Amino acid sequence: MSTPQQPDGENLLREAVSTTPHCLTIEQLDAYLRAAAAQEQMRTCSTHLASCARCANELAMLREFLGAEVPQGQREDVRAVARALEGNRERLLSAAPGRVETRPSWWGSLAELFTMPRLSFAAAALVLAVSVGLYVRQGRVVETPGEFSGSGVYRSGKVTGITPSGDVAAVPSVVTWSAVPGAQRYQVRMLEVDGNELWKTVVAGSSAPLPAAARIHIAFTKTLLLEVTAIDEAGKQIAISEATRFRLMSRRR
Amino acid sequence: MQHLGDEELIFRFRSGDGPPQNDPHLNELFRRYSERVAAWCWRHTGDRELATDLAQEIFLRVFERLDSFEGNSRFSTWLYTVARNHCLNSVKARAVRKEDALEPMVVEPLDVATPSAEQELIRRGRVDEMRRLMRDELDATEQRVMVMHYGEELSLDAVTRALGLENASGAKAFIVSARRKLQRALERNRGARKGGN
Known part of the structure; x- marks a missing residue:
């Protein structure tokens, strides 16, 4: 008979401040802050905030961001950062979509290739081969190093059974997977297809609620990836999942 | 221009033409939030250069995705979410991991x-x-x-900075006192449970 895993005070603390399915969305917190929600919703928010340190902290952070009250001692530094931003304003604004010059696609490059003089063909073919190679490389799912990677990493297995997966009809509220023997905790990451990390958490069980900060990235028809890493008591990776794709196919939030 | 809401500015920008850097609505949006984002990034880094880099990355990310903004939430909460995640991820990635020696939390073992x-x-x-x-x-x-510290996994130094704590030992003092209070309360509850049995 296996010995049950004994409770660990550190894990208990982590779990106690993790998100739950009852946690408030950023929109709910924002409406609460502005007292813009219906009376009953204000009461529901109030009740939850009284029992959830995580949401209370999120509310405080949102208030701080929106309030932008800069303490006296920081004003000079903040102004310096704002001045540097202002210096780059044009470049930043030019990133807005639809009005920036787009890079030619590799199909465009291919078309251009056939208009080139014959003598340049070999050189162009070489450039194209390298470009296509780079394109494929950039297009694939990039494995970004996780917090627990590095020396002493053992990946003997795979984390499987991840949900949500494929096309989903509503914004998911939780990520689940099959438990891995020997795992003490799991790191869950939500990524864009280019590997850009949008959200990450660490949990003890085989599910992780998706908080408002994660759900806000789940946009209609946008493909996202989930990756779950199992970590043992010594902090070593013992299994990692394939990047599991999912996509919201409804505008319903 | 100043009487227009953020979402209205975005709508008008989308309806217009010409280079985005010359669009008055987009410029107004930037003007409204540049100092807030600067303050947020400074607060989390305490470093002008790093804060500037982060603030630029946040605006780039937001402007690049402006066409995905559907108006289901307010622009300010969307910007907040991007700024929040970007800063916290960056601070975590840059943190030098050091374990602070804290008294272990003792919890009731399972039978x-x-x-x-x-x-x-x-x-x-x-x-x-x-x-x-x-x-x-x-x-x-x-x-x-x-x-x-436990939920966002920020180092104690990062928590001290983010919350603007000015006491000598920063976040560590609060962690130590919080853990002691929780430990005492756990023991009190355990005693009450035993007494009730």
């Missing part, structure tokens, strides 16, 4: 004879108990420090 389904129920009950104790026993700053 080895307890069936595993029951153990899970007990575990969940303890998590709920800890959640309650955090709200009931800790002051507001202690709660925030606990959430930022």
